[in-house]
Amino acid sequence: EYWPTKVRANPTQLSSFAVSFDIDGVLLQGKHCLPNASESITLLQRLAVPFIFLTNGGGMSEKAHTQRLANRLSVCLDTRQFIQSHTPFLDLIPRLQEKNVLVLGGEQSNNIREVAEGYGFKNVITASDLAAANPSIFPFSEISQEHHNKLAKPLPAGPLVIDAITVWSSPRDWGLDLQLCRDLLLSDGGLLGSISKTAGDATLHNHGFQSDTPELFFCNPDHLWPTDYKGADGQPQLRFAQGAFKAALEGIWSVETNGKAPLISRTVGKPEHETFAYANNKLQAYQKVFHGAGAPDIGSIWMFDDNPASGILGANRYERGWKSVLLETGVHVAGTVPSVQPTSIQRDVKTAMGYAFQQEG
Numbered sequence: 001e002y003w004p005t006k007v008r009a010n011p012t013q014l015s016s017f018a019v020s021f022d023i024d025g026v027l028l029q030g031k032h033c034l035p036n037a038s039e040s041i042t043l044l045q046r047l048a049v050p051f052i053f054l055t056n057g058g059g060m061s062e063k064a065h066t067q068r069l070a071n072r073l074s075v076c077l078d079t080r081q082f083i084q085s086h087t088p089f090l091d092l093i094p095r096l097q098e099k100n101v102l103v104l105g106g107e108q109s110n111n112i113r114e115v116a117e118g119y120g121f122k123n124v125i126t127a128s129d130l131a132a133a134n135p136s137i138f139p140f141s142e143i144s145q146e147h148h149n150k151l152a153k154p155l156p157a158g159p160l161v162i163d164a165i166t167v168w169s170s171p172r173d174w175g176l177d178l179q180l181c182r183d184l185l186l187s188d189g190g191l192l193g194s195i196s197k198t199a200g201d202a203t204l205h206n207h208g209f210q211s212d213t214p215e216l217f218f219c220n221p222d223h224l225w226p227t228d229y230k231g232a233d234g235q236p237q238l239r240f241a242q243g244a245f246k247a248a249l250e251g252i253w254s255v256e257t258n259g260k261a262p263l264i265s266r267t268v269g270k271p272e273h274e275t276f277a278y279a280n281n282k283l284q285a286y287q288k289v290f291h292g293a294g295a296p297d298i299g300s301i302w303m304f305d306d307n308p309a310s311g312i313l314g315a316n317r318y319e320r321g322w323k324s325v326l327l328e329t330g331v332h333v334a335g336t337v338p339s340v341q342p343t344s345i346q347r348d349v350k351t352a353m354g355y356a357f358q359q360e361g
């Protein structure tokens with residue numbers, strides 16, 4: 001495996017800065033490389049400037065995602081450089097490892113099962129498991145039932161209690177997944193098929209909703225993201241990301257609760273502080289791994305992102321040393337005023353690199 005800073009043995013040669021790359025809309029558009037993406041990575045490797053990838057994408061293991069990006073960019077990359085939207089779910093392991101965890105999202109349900117099990121979750125239940133065990137749990141499954149039957153594993157015998165709902169990437173079968181979330185959030189302590197006795201009790205905190213139901217975790221707040229889809233005018237049109245699924249669930253929840261109880265959930269992924277703290281620690285740790293415990297901390301970290309509400313907002317809010325460059329190759333449309341002001345706006349990854357190098361002298 002390759003790590004660029006390895007070539008700098010002398011601490012006086014340490015790079016004073018590092019780069020954090022968003023992927024979709026910065027390096028890739030759909031499956032295709034954006035111009036100068038590979039060259040930018042190769043340049044940082046040659047100059048031994050540390051860098052990581054900080055993406056709200058996911059649905060596969062860090063190793064598989066690193067390999068896929070390396071192939072697309074035709075460069076050599078290290079898994080330790082890679083932080084996906086759900087990488088901070090690793091922090092849930094000490095508490096939820098032995099619990100029944102519903103895992104939603106992923107390219108295929110069995111694929112996301114493997115990813116979650118790879119993190120250390122021992123009792124993973126997928127939407128396919130529930131749909132195959134009881135096809136009428138969602139009444140309009142004619143398009144997807146065969147798929148779920150193929151991917152499902154048998155449920156544990158007896159009544160099933162789900163302790164946590166975790167959304168790992170954009171759910172594929174929204175109807176089924178929304179139904180399951182709604183059912184479990186109204187259930188009696190996560191018992192599948194039950195209805196909570198406290199839900200709707202106006203004398204209770206939050207009107208009794210979600211007082212004894214599974215915890216709910218999301219990992220990607222992005223509402224839309226750039227793919228290779230183009231509209232009738234030939235211009236890219238953004239597609240739904242995981243944040244849109246959460247918005248749909250919030251809409252349903254608002255109806256279920258007569259607007260009296262906001263949906264309680266926890267979210268990681270950009271722009272959340274937890275994700276930036278994770279990325280910051282990871283970069284600083286690498287500095288010590290490759291240059292010894294006495295190596296100074298990295299001074300500035302440049303976040304290159306195309307989405308003002310994602311990497312730009314997160315970098316701006318992070319307390320120490322992060323700077324943000326907004327690129328015009330994805331979500332942000334050139335010439336419009338971004339919702340969050342970055343340190344700089346640049347045309348693409350090449351001009352962003354030039355700007356950062358110039359600022360760092």
Ligand code: G3P
Nearest residue numbers: 023024055056057222241
């Ligand atoms: O929100 C969808 C996700 O794939 C975006 O990825 O790399 O732009 O954070 P990224």
